[in-house]
Amino acid sequence: xxxxxxxxFSFLPPVVLNLLIINVLVWLTxxxxxxxxxxxxxxxxxLHYWQSAAFNPLQLISYMFMHxxxxxxxxxxxxxxxxxPVLEQVWGGKRFLFFYLFTGVGAGIVQELFWSYQLMxxxxxAATHIIFQGGLxxxxxxxxxxxxxILLAFAMVFPDAKLFLFFIPIxxxxxxxxxxxxxxxxxxxxxxxxxDNVAHFAHLGGALFGLILxxxxxxxxxxx
Numbered sequence: 001x002x003x004x005x006x007x008x009f010s011f012l013p014p015v016v017l018n019l020l021i022i023n024v025l026v027w028l029t030x031x032x033x034x035x036x037x038x039x040x041x042x043x044x045x046x047l048h049y050w051q052s053a054a055f056n057p058l059q060l061i062s063y064m065f066m067h068x069x070x071x072x073x074x075x076x077x078x079x080x081x082x083x084x085p086v087l088e089q090v091w092g093g094k095r096f097l098f099f100y101l102f103t104g105v106g107a108g109i110v111q112e113l114f115w116s117y118q119l120m121x122x123x124x125x126a127a128t129h130i131i132f133q134g135g136l137x138x139x140x141x142x143x144x145x146x147x148x149x150i151l152l153a154f155a156m157v158f159p160d161a162k163l164f165l166f167f168i169p170i171x172x173x174x175x176x177x178x179x180x181x182x183x184x185x186x187x188x189x190x191x192x193x194x195x196d197n198v199a200h201f202a203h204l205g206g207a208l209f210g211l212i213l214x215x216x217x218x219x220x221x222x223x224x
Contacts, residue, residue, distance in 0.1 A: 013085050013089060015084075015096050016080060016081070019097075020077055023080075026065045026067075027066070027067045030042060030067075041066065042066055045059060045062035046062075046063050046140065047059045047139060048137065054137070060105045060109070063108060063140060064101075064107075064142065064145065065143065066142065067141060076142060077143075079147040079150065080143070080147060086154070087150060087153055087157065098224050099153065099210065100150070102149075102210075103148070103149025103206040103207075103213070104145050105209075106205050106208065107144070107145020107146065107148070107202040107203065107205040107206035107209065110209075111202040111205060114201040118138075144203050144206070145205055145206030147206070148207045148210070151207070152206075152214075154178070155174040155175055155179075158174055159175035160174070160175065161173070
């Protein structure tokens with residue numbers, strides 16, 4: 001018998017829907033697994049500094065499916081839920097998935113470059129042992145870089161779409177809001193406030209790689 005009942009999530013295009021499901025399942029696994037075993041998925045799949053013994057190139061992909069907390073995954077998946085479907089409908093699933101992964105990997109690369117800038121003067125010194133053996137080794141997780149790429153893409157594809165910020169009850173066109181958001185991220189990244197553990201430069205890296213890919217697509221529309 002054929003079941004013609006529509007799924008509750010049938011309004012979502014397939015790539016966005018599957019990305020949401022995978023991210024939630026991986027997050028739930030990362031919460032439950034340490035309670036029943038000694039495996040820490042954050043350490044295994046999170047992105048480590050490229051000179052660390054724990055680094056694996058596959059982490060440039062796996063890190064974007066890991067999240068540190070409910071708030072972390074909620075806001076990332078909310079961004080994917082809000083802006084991803086319309087881009088997938090315009091581009092098609094294959095191109096949207098490539099864009100998502102490309103910007104996520106790009107964000108990871110930029111984060112690696114930022115870590116290199118921070119840590120390179122310390123490599124070979126006594127501080128190296130403290131960083132890599134004393135529990136201070138840098139690691140990043142989350143889909144935020146890919147989400148920033150999606151935000152950038154939305155602003156370029158729908159520049160006149162009006163968006164609301166939670167604390168500003170006035171609609172702002174996407175062409176203005178997204179660059180403003182990027183400037184805030186740049187300020188926070190440069191300021192490097194104490195206690196701020198957000199990878200701001202990874203966010204900017206996702207937007208940068210998104211911009212590069214969209215500009216390339218404009219010149220080579222048949223690519224992917």
